[in-house]
Amino acid sequence: MSVALGTTRPLPVRTTPVGDPGDLLASLPKTAPFAWIRHGEGLVGWGEAARVEVPPGPRRFAWAREWLAEVLGDAHIDDAVKTPGSGPVAFGTFTFDENAPGSTLIVPRTILARRDGRAWLTTVGEPRLQPFTPIRTPGRIRYSDGSLTAPEWEHIVARASRRIRAGELEKVVLARDLLATAERPIDIRLLLARLSRRYPECYTFSVAGLVGATPELLVRRTGKHIESLVLAGTTPRGTSAADDVARGAALFASEKDRHEHECAIASVRQTLAPLCSSLHTPDEPELLVLPNVQHLASHVTGRLADGASVLDVVAAMHPTAAVGGTPTGTAIEVIRELEGMNRAGYAGPVGWIDAHGDGEWGIALRSAVVEGRRARLFAGGGIMGNSDPASELAEAQAKFRVMQYALEG
Numbered sequence: 001m002s003v004a005l006g007t008t009r010p011l012p013v014r015t016t017p018v019g020d021p022g023d024l025l026a027s028l029p030k031t032a033p034f035a036w037i038r039h040g041e042g043l044v045g046w047g048e049a050a051r052v053e054v055p056p057g058p059r060r061f062a063w064a065r066e067w068l069a070e071v072l073g074d075a076h077i078d079d080a081v082k083t084p085g086s087g088p089v090a091f092g093t094f095t096f097d098e099n100a101p102g103s104t105l106i107v108p109r110t111i112l113a114r115r116d117g118r119a120w121l122t123t124v125g126e127p128r129l130q131p132f133t134p135i136r137t138p139g140r141i142r143y144s145d146g147s148l149t150a151p152e153w154e155h156i157v158a159r160a161s162r163r164i165r166a167g168e169l170e171k172v173v174l175a176r177d178l179l180a181t182a183e184r185p186i187d188i189r190l191l192l193a194r195l196s197r198r199y200p201e202c203y204t205f206s207v208a209g210l211v212g213a214t215p216e217l218l219v220r221r222t223g224k225h226i227e228s229l230v231l232a233g234t235t236p237r238g239t240s241a242a243d244d245v246a247r248g249a250a251l252f253a254s255e256k257d258r259h260e261h262e263c264a265i266a267s268v269r270q271t272l273a274p275l276c277s278s279l280h281t282p283d284e285p286e287l288l289v290l291p292n293v294q295h296l297a298s299h300v301t302g303r304l305a306d307g308a309s310v311l312d313v314v315a316a317m318h319p320t321a322a323v324g325g326t327p328t329g330t331a332i333e334v335i336r337e338l339e340g341m342n343r344a345g346y347a348g349p350v351g352w353i354d355a356h357g358d359g360e361w362g363i364a365l366r367s368a369v370v371e372g373r374r375a376r377l378f379a380g381g382g383i384m385g386n387s388d389p390a391s392e393l394a395e396a397q398a399k400f401r402v403m404q405y406a407l408e409g
């Protein structure tokens, strides 16, 4: 296990309460930041006290947990706040496909956080002054096709639908990528500021170059309590208030979308039930209205039977049918075969875990991998036997708009 600490061992960690820090994102001193923010609350971090690339394979979540236990095992933790997210925290991103490399865990040197009116600062290792670099805009953005053109993608949607109708599987989520090139290097802080302002309801995140604003909470663990927000079934926003309401009502009444949502709920129920002493899934979904799309949404809650950490729960849940399909194994094979691309961290778990195993992990949707002047954007949707390729393409375009707005303003 490689640990690039560059700090004294045992690792000194100190958390102290601080006054209201104002806009957390405005505190980030330079690009390559860590962030997990919703409605202005959450955690931001910078610097790296420890970082590891998690080896691909079926044991990757367990491996990550063991690595973290080793790094934090002999740390001297002085935590005056004692709440989920205080003390040392690791941010992480896991690739969608367990066989793909690129899953990463990082313990930032500095973490600034706020929740429920309390704010705190954590330092890991010897404090280092980080000079603040000014944020520049990336200039004009040019787009080009990723692995498939729009018509090619519509074609694979039609092929997937046919295979579903033939009974090979029930649902598969297909995605595509879009390449963006900017005139100047892209400062992730600017993207985060735009995303959190426009999508306050979503989790605005940044970990190891993966940036986005996802509405989908895979799991939050607070002690024994867990919760998840399951999304599946989508319609673009309307052109007027009346059109919006009509589209929302049509989504709610759509057999195709309700079935798609049922698949997602069933997969979450099936994976969480063995871990929980109690589990509640609502009978009917609600409507989640975002600036670009409307989703069918179900808020799931449960109580863990034993001391599973948030990463153990993530390991059990990923990939849900909201981003993989039903049945999972067949859907993953169909995704590998038809998409013809590496999803990287897109649709994989992204979030944070603390030394007690509490944390919040989202599904990395409405996101992009950002490096230098380039960004690779991802979007997709659930395909059923009666999916219309043109509507699925329109849905994916609507989902791309999140990161296009982050890049262009």
Ligand SMILES: C=C(O[C@@H]1C=C(C(=O)O)C=C[C@H]1O)C(=O)O
Pocket: 173, 175, 216, 231, 232, 233, 234, 295, 322, 323, 365, 366, 378, 379, 380, 381, 382, 383, 399
């Ligand atoms: C696959 C994406 O979103 C997922 C698919 C949805 C759908 O098909 O209705 C809805 C929300 C997400 O679970 C994406 O945003 O790229």
